[in-house]
Amino acid sequence: MVTVRVCVGTYCYLQGGQQLAQWKNYIPKTLMDKVTFVGSSCLGCKEDNAKPPYAKVGEVLIERATPEKIIAEIETQLELIN
Ligand code: FES
DSSP states (O other), X not given: OEEEEEEXXXXXXXXXXXXXXXXXXXXXXXXXXXXXXXXXXXXXXXXXXXXXSOEEETTEEETTOOHHHXXXXXXXXXXXXX
């Protein structure tokens, strides 16, 4: 099981996090039972060079997160686990 944290802070939400929070729209059915999605408070946009929206797959922080990036990291981590 992989945990995905999607930032629901205002900055990320306005920069694409809203789409990421709708995870049931983009996660393949084959991964549904292997992933837990949770909303998260700020994951790190306070840096000078922030790259929202942010998400975290396991312990891996993803900048400018997209559904494609999140799915790729989930698949990578599941391969490592299995
Ligand atoms: S509001 Fe999303 S990382 Fe800060």
